[in-house]
Amino acid sequence: MSDESDKPANPLHLHLSSGPHIFSGRSTAQIMWMVNLSLLPALLWAWAVFGWAVLAITLSSILGCVIAEYAVCRIAKTASTIADGSAVCSGLLLAYTLPPGMPIWMPFIGGMLALIFTKGIFGGLGYNIFNVALVGRAMMMATFPVEMTTRWLTPALGKADAVSAATFLGQIKLGGQEALTKMLAALPDGGQLWFEFFLGMRAGSIGEVSVLMILLGAAFLLWKGIIKLYIPLSILVGVALMAPFSPAPAIYMLSGGLWLGAFFMATDYVTSPTQPRGQIIFGLGIGLLTGIIRNWGGYPEGICYAIMLMNILTPALNDWFRPKRLTAGGAPS
Amino acid sequence: MSLFSWHKSALPTFSRGGVHPEEHKGLTENLPIETFIPTTVSIPVSQSLGAPAEPLVAKAAMVKRGDVIATVPGGGLSLHAPISGIVKSVQTGPHPTLVHDTTITILAKSAEGDPEFAEQPGWQTLAIPQMLDRIKEAGVVGLGGAAFPTYRKLMLPKDAKVDTLVINGSECEPYLTCDYRVMLEESERVVLGSWVIAKIIGVKNCVIGIESNKQPAAEQMRKTIAALGMEAMDPAVKMSVVVTETKYPQGSEKQLVQSLTGRLVPKGGLPLHVGVVVQNVATAVACLDAVRNRKPVIERVLTVSGAGIKNPKNLRVPIGTSVEDIILHCGGYNGDVVKILFGGPMMGRTIADLDVSVTKGTSGLLFLTEAETNLNSYQPCISCGECLDACPMGLEPNRVSQYIEVNRPLETEQFGVKECFECGCCSYSCPSHRPLVQFMQVAKAAYRRQERKAK
Ligand code: SF4
Numbered sequence: 114m115s116d117e118s119d120k121p122a123n124p125l126h127l128h129l130s131s132g133p134h135i136f137s138g139r140s141t142a143q144i145m146w147m148v149n150l151s152l153l154p155a156l157l158w159a160w161a162v163f164g165w166a167v168l169a170i171t172l173s174s175i176l177g178c179v180i181a182e183y184a185v186c187r188i189a190k191t192a193s194t195i196a197d198g199s200a201v202c203s204g205l206l207l208a209y210t211l212p213p214g215m216p217i218w219m220p221f222i223g224g225m226l227a228l229i230f231t232k233g234i235f236g237g238l239g240y241n242i243f244n245v246a247l248v249g250r251a252m253m254m255a256t257f258p259v260e261m262t263t264r265w266l267t268p269a270l271g272k273a274d275a276v277s278a279a280t281f282l283g284q285i286k287l288g289g290q291e292a293l294t295k296m297l298a299a300l301p302d303g304g305q306l307w308f309e310f311f312l313g314m315r316a317g318s319i320g321e322v323s324v325l326m327i328l329l330g331a332a333f334l335l336w337k338g339i340i341k342l343y344i345p346l347s348i349l350v351g352v353a354l355m356a357p358f359s360p361a362p363a364i365y366m367l368s369g370g371l372w373l374g375a376f377f378m379a380t381d382y383v384t385s386p387t388q389p390r391g392q393i394i395f396g397l398g399i400g401l402l403t404g405i406i407r408n409w410g411g412y413p414e415g416i417c418y419a420i421m422l423m424n425i426l427t428p429a430l431n432d433w434f435r436p437k438r439l440t441a442g443g444a445p446s
Numbered sequence: 447m448s449l450f451s452w453h454k455s456a457l458p459t460f461s462r463g464g465v466h467p468e469e470h471k472g473l474t475e476n477l478p479i480e481t482f483i484p485t486t487v488s489i490p491v492s493q494s495l496g497a498p499a500e501p502l503v504a505k506a507a508m509v510k511r512g513d514v515i516a517t518v519p520g521g522g523l524s525l526h527a528p529i530s531g532i533v534k535s536v537q538t539g540p541h542p543t544l545v546h547d548t549t550i551t552i553l554a555k556s557a558e559g560d561p562e563f564a565e566q567p568g569w570q571t572l573a574i575p576q577m578l579d580r581i582k583e584a585g586v587v588g589l590g591g592a593a594f595p596t597y598r599k600l601m602l603p604k605d606a607k608v609d610t611l612v613i614n615g616s617e618c619e620p621y622l623t624c625d626y627r628v629m630l631e632e633s634e635r636v637v638l639g640s641w642v643i644a645k646i647i648g649v650k651n652c653v654i655g656i657e658s659n660k661q662p663a664a665e666q667m668r669k670t671i672a673a674l675g676m677e678a679m680d681p682a683v684k685m686s687v688v689v690t691e692t693k694y695p696q697g698s699e700k701q702l703v704q705s706l707t708g709r710l711v712p713k714g715g716l717p718l719h720v721g722v723v724v725q726n727v728a729t730a731v732a733c734l735d736a737v738r739n740r741k742p743v744i745e746r747v748l749t750v751s752g753a754g755i756k757n758p759k760n761l762r763v764p765i766g767t768s769v770e771d772i773i774l775h776c777g778g779y780n781g782d783v784v785k786i787l788f789g790g791p792m793m794g795r796t797i798a799d800l801d802v803s804v805t806k807g808t809s810g811l812l813f814l815t816e817a818e819t820n821l822n823s824y825q826p827c828i829s830c831g832e833c834l835d836a837c838p839m840g841l842e843p844n845r846v847s848q849y850i851e852v853n854r855p856l857e858t859e860q861f862g863v864k865e866c867f868e869c870g871c872c873s874y875s876c877p878s879h880r881p882l883v884q885f886m887q888v889a890k891a892a893y894r895r896q897e898r899k900a901k
């Protein structure tokens with residue numbers, strides 16, 4: 114052996130661990146921030162048709178969630194998790210379910226309460242049973258019932274001061290076929306209907322007005338492999354099965370938070386089943402429940418409660434629908 | 447990944463799970479095998495599964511390359527001197543997997559009349575028990591990493607109905623290219639060695655499975671089978687080469703058997719139970735050397751790679767060559783090495799000591815920098831299901847990990863812990879970087895403890 118100084122030194126920080134030692138490169142934070150990115154088209158659209166208030170409401174909701182998450186981490190004496198993007202995501206989604214004419218301080222309170230009661234006291238990301246944004250919306254419905262159901266705005270591209278309006282589903286719920294006919298008569302023609310709903314020139318919650326923008330974001334997530342179609346498609350099928358019971362099936366399908374809920378809330382990893390068969394049952398359940406709530410329940414929009422109801426079933430669905438083992442047999446033959 | 451999988455791969459592969467890690471094989475795949483003989487070797491006496499061997503030599507003894515230096519009392523595998531020289535010490539030393547083991551250190555000293563291991567006449571017509579004896583004598587173990595004594599695997603139980611030999615040239619671990627180089631450069635030995643094994647277990651069918659990222663090796667093997675006139679030499683054994691999809695863990699026995707024969711090994715069973723024996727290409731070469739040349743396993747080819755080593759290589763080294771000598775031979779470190787691995791990056795083990803030496807089962811020596819691995823801490827499970835999609839056995843590592851975290855290891859059998867072969871696909875895919883394999887190991891250890899207590 115040559116001179117001692119030629120000897121390679123043992124690197125000081127050799128790590129010991131079991132395998133594997135390489136990883137796919139995808140991280141939880143990366144996934145959450147990609148989801149946040151995919152939500153931006155809907156926000157930009159809402160800003161364009163409803164004005165600056167939309168951005169203020171969204172910011173307020175995000176701040177509520179992020180500050181609450183930070184506080185929870187401080188109290189639990191764990192490392193801050195706000196950088197993982199999930200609190201921001203909850204804030205964004207909560208804001209998307211709110212009327213654009215809502216007082217700006219309310220989403221802040223709603224976001225804080227949602228985060229603390231859904232995630233914080235259950236132990237943080239991964240341990241929550243319910244979708245954080247949906248709990249936030251439900252709490253706000255209970256706390257601020259008037260603001261949550263009346264502060265709608267009429268969309269107006271480029272017009273600064275929007276006027277208040279009512280949502281289609283709300284009208285149908287209240288006045289049935291008669292109200293609908295009246296509203297439809299006010300529209301220029303039938304083609305307009307698609308324009309109003311699919312592109313998004315109608316009254317509605319911030320993130321739900323434009324189905325097109327929601328689908329843009331969803332396409333990005335599908336392309337990146339972050340969500341799969343099992344849940345959203347089964348929800349749409351479930352709702353479609355209930356549509357014939359409504360006075361206006363087309364509006365039924367193109368309206369409300371259906372698309373936002375189907376692609377962005379029901380697909381939340383933590384609160385939805387992991388296996389395709391479980392996901393299909395989960396989605397169908399949400400779709401059918403949405404229809405039941407809309408047709409016979411107390412709310413014009415049913416998807417939020419439908420998702421939360423099915424969230425409860427998620428652990429059971431994961432128990433019932435398990436991955437198929439490669440080796441089915443018992444003892445070797 | 448997609449909802450409808452109409453675009454099934456045309457190449458044969460296993461039915462579920464698996465991952466496509468970055469290959470990193472370009473670092474070494476075009477480098478011919480280079481021989482390196484250090485001035486000292488340290489051989490831990492435990493080189494295979496089973497009872498430990500006991501040293502037969504003492505300090506200051508002279509040994510010749512190929513002499514028996516340790517053996518298992520009562521007839522297990524013997525260990526041979528990898529180089530000629532003088533025994534410097536017999537004492538406790540580091541071991542890549544057992545941590546510590548009795549180690550024989552030999553200082554090289556060129557000796558007159560080093561054995562040549564020439565071809566033994568009549569080897570082709572030896573009776574099967576004699577062939578088996580030679581394989582046992584030579585200390586052949588599975589060189590793919592498992593290090594199971596090969597003669598034991600080839601001594602089939604009386605009632606076994608085996609019809610197919612699978613020669614495993616998958617080398618599905620990233621970075622590793624030693625089997626690839628062996629198939630390219632020593633294809634004759636691989637083919638003849640496969641024939642020897644087929645002869646011993648008495649099968650008609652011998653399939654060599656190679657992943658599609660190693661097409662040149664597949665072509666080389668096909669050419670060699672034709673050039674050697676294997677069909678004319680022994681019409682009773684039909685040899686073929688099958689190119690499989692490149693997907694980790696293609697080289698795992700159960701997965702490869704399914705890819706090549708469509709047969710599913712039953713739970714807790716072996717390929718044997720569905721009529722298949724699997725041997726790695728390097729093991730086939732060792733069997734040929736044993737039967738044809740009576741040459742024991744005293745050296746092996748391994749891949750030295752990773753961004754953390756200056757000159758990555760495919761090296762043929764004597765068993766017992768130390769990590770330190772290999773680092774020196776390969777030009778030293780390159781940047782900040784955070785992990786040194788024995789084996790591939792999916793299933794390999796980390797070592798902490800540069801005195802550790804190459805054993806019969808060492809297929810790779812990797813020097814990973816921080817950019818190549820991930821040292822971040824892990825996060826809670828977000829139930830994304832990635833690990834469930836990735837597991838080739840259809841197990842539920844996410845559930846196991848959650849049970850381990852609340853200290854309920856003995857309730858995890860329902861999620862398949864006992865079927866886990868620690869391939870690492872689950873942890874590889876987990877966005878929360880959960881050490882799922884480690885959780886599986888913890889669960890398995892708890893069951894082992896329980897079984898021991900019950901006895
Ligand atoms: S390590 Fe075990 S649980 Fe994980 S993917 Fe491999 S077999 Fe499945």
Ligand code: SF4
Nearest residue numbers: 827828830831833876
């Ligand atoms: S991949 Fe990780 S985060 Fe996803 S389900 Fe499995 S353990 Fe949980």
